[in-house]
Amino acid sequence: MTTTDPTVTTPTTVDPTATVRPPYRITPARVLRSEWHKLWSLRSTWITIGSAAALILGIGLIMGATYTSGGGDSDVDTVILTLYGTLLGQLCIAVLGILVTAGEYSTGMIRASLTAVPTRLPVLWAKAAVFAVSAFTIMFVTALITFSTAQLFLHDTDQSASLADPGVLRAVAGNSAAITLLSLIGLGLGALLRSVPGAIGAFIGGVMIVPEILGMIPYETVETAIRYFPTQAAGALGSATPIPDTATPGAALLALFLWAAASLGAAALLLRRRDA
Numbered sequence: 001m002t003t004t005d006p007t008v009t010t011p012t013t014v015d016p017t018a019t020v021r022p023p024y025r026i027t028p029a030r031v032l033r034s035e036w037h038k039l040w041s042l043r044s045t046w047i048t049i050g051s052a053a054a055l056i057l058g059i060g061l062i063m064g065a066t067y068t069s070g071g072g073d074s075d076v077d078t079v080i081l082t083l084y085g086t087l088l089g090q091l092c093i094a095v096l097g098i099l100v101t102a103g104e105y106s107t108g109m110i111r112a113s114l115t116a117v118p119t120r121l122p123v124l125w126a127k128a129a130v131f132a133v134s135a136f137t138i139m140f141v142t143a144l145i146t147f148s149t150a151q152l153f154l155h156d157t158d159q160s161a162s163l164a165d166p167g168v169l170r171a172v173a174g175n176s177a178a179i180t181l182l183s184l185i186g187l188g189l190g191a192l193l194r195s196v197p198g199a200i201g202a203f204i205g206g207v208m209i210v211p212e213i214l215g216m217i218p219y220e221t222v223e224t225a226i227r228y229f230p231t232q233a234a235g236a237l238g239s240a241t242p243i244p245d246t247a248t249p250g251a252a253l254l255a256l257f258l259w260a261a262a263s264l265g266a267a268a269l270l271l272r273r274r275d276a
Contacts (some may be wrong), residue, residue: 059085060115102190188263
């Protein structure tokens, strides 16, 4: 009779053809879900989006309630008049776009994100997609509510209009698309510079101030080029009637898309080449 010593271990043979499966699979849906939770779990998201919506709605109601026919604003496009608060609201959403990327670098959270997704670029694309869908949806709903509510005050004035009028719904949607694309430029700058103050400064200086300075140069070529700069293209998108010396809505939308793509493309190139 023989006994087996329990302290002696029998070597096992590892099959070299066996596939070792990772504890989890990285899929686009999971990366998107992760970025969705990160975006909406931040207090700054609610504050900036709430501030943007409140500014657009509040200023729109003030413009509608204080407007009188035949005044100095009688020649202003109706959509531009009621959504005048967009000028401030878009800055809030742009700051949020910057916080989505640069904010993670300031807290160090980006290291965990890139460790979980070693290929890196899906993280940036997921951030941009989640942010773009959220920003456009909320801004479009806000614009619809603002325009419709302001028209309650304007129904008996020369600024009376409805969403069914030619160009109105397109301008309302274009206004929201312009805010979203401008904010994607900010998101790209945040990922490119990895600094919240630096990206905000670059956005305000490069996107909002530089075109105004270039506009002082009295050359037709410069004036034509400025039409396709981000803020000028955004203005053309948000008007129900054509604005003289501006790009057409289609050209303005394409220009904004290319600006956003260039910002995100530069950020993606740097993300692949530089450590977090």
